[in-house]
Amino acid sequence: MPKMKTKSGAKKRFKVTASGKIKSGQAGKRHGMIKRSNKFLRNARGTTVLSAADATIVKKYMPYAR
Structure with missing residues (x-):
């Protein structure tokens, strides 16, 4: 089984709490x-938490962060 790939752009833009x-970021x-x-x-300073609908999309790009 090969390694799973993560989207590099998503890794740089999002963090998982x-x-x-x-x-x-805002x-x-x-x-x-x-x-x-x-x-x-x-x-609009600082960071924000994504809505549930957007979060499900981003989580697909970061399979190891679940």
């Missing part, structure tokens, strides 16, 4: 900050 949830902060409100930028 101890309870099995998927953590990722979206919407690459460019165009002038048109965004200060409240949006404050709330």
Whole structure:
């Protein structure tokens, strides 16, 4: 049986918490900050936990992290 492959992009972008949830960086902060409100930028700091539907997609790419 060959080794299972993981998606390199997913390894770099997502982390799995101890309870099995998927953590990722906040979206919407690459460019165009002038048109965004200060409240949006404050709330988009740090990381966020993905929704259950998105987490199932990401978990398929990281078979060893389950």
